[in-house]
Amino acid sequence: MRTLLHGLIALLLVSSISPVLAEPDRELVYRLKASVVKVHVMTQTGGHGVGTGVVVAKDMIATNCHVLANSNGISISKFGESISPVGMVADWAHDACILKFQYLELAPVKLASAASLHYGDEVFSIGFPGGPPKPQTIAGKVRALYPFDGSTVVRSDAAFIMGSSGSPTFNGAGELVSLSTFKSPGKHAYFYSIPVEWVQALMQQQTASTPMPDATPFWDLPLIERPFWMQVVQPYQTGDWPALEAIARGWVNQQSKSAEAYFYLASALHGQGQLDAALQAYQQAVALQPAHIDAWTGLAILAQQQKQPALLTDAKEHIKQLDTQAYAELEQRLQEAR
Structure with a gap:
């Protein structure tokens, strides 16, 4: 069981980092690149940091606040020119910042x-x-x-x-x-x-900010203070099923309509061999989010384990409609597990 579930995790992770995708329209990308800038910062120790920004309105460029944090100087470069902002506004807790300019001749x-x-x-x-x-x-x-x-x-x-x-x-x-x-x-x-x-x-905010943070980004808080969907990642990827179950149950209790919460609960139960309970949690996940390909994949593997051909066929058909590459990888995984 543990080997099979680690195989499931490997399958999901591989499919998440090697998608087969249609390339975005080249002309569209070319136009958009004209509105994307490189952000440069001078650190307090004299170093140089780099990030990315995008023009969102006249004389406004959006980027992440952590790119700008505690910097002694900020500029952007585009078409060989370096331009410094005249101000900034920041939402440090959400890691969203806007740099303000004068006469920035870039289209939003x-x-x-x-x-x-x-x-x-x-x-x-x-x-x-x-x-x-x-x-x-x-x-x-x-x-x-x-x-x-x-x-x-x-x-x-x-x-x-x-x-x-x-x-x-x-x-x-x-x-x-x-x-x-x-x-x-x-x-x-x-x-x-x-x-x-x-x-x-x-x-819409008019109050000026400085590069000195006034809050910690939500994703950099102590783990216990982060959202559930961040807390589940490590135990899920390492196969720490009891820890994952505890987090997922807390998530379900707070957000009973979250397909993601039920998916991670199902994975934790599946990993501990509680197949009937896992089946119910997977089914709740796909009922809440019919396009949840990872939950359908879990259902397919569980159906093969429990020798439920009708459920296996249904899960595979959903996956095939959602992502043909994930379907091919699932078929290979199921063959290896037989």
């Missing part, structure tokens, strides 16, 4: 909302991972959506590294939905972006 992107996204939607980000001279495009799919503080934090498999913080994430129409912000530790990282709704709220 169109804004949508993170709340408009669905599981499986294709998205792409544009940024400076590793600090290259030109912005890079990374495509991915929405893997999970987490209601949080009146909006929705997005997890996708559009991976990013240092230098990408603040990278705009766009929907298929090229509208801004979120900013790439933080990832979980470890080899099989989860990648999260904060909703554009938090940026839009800042655009």
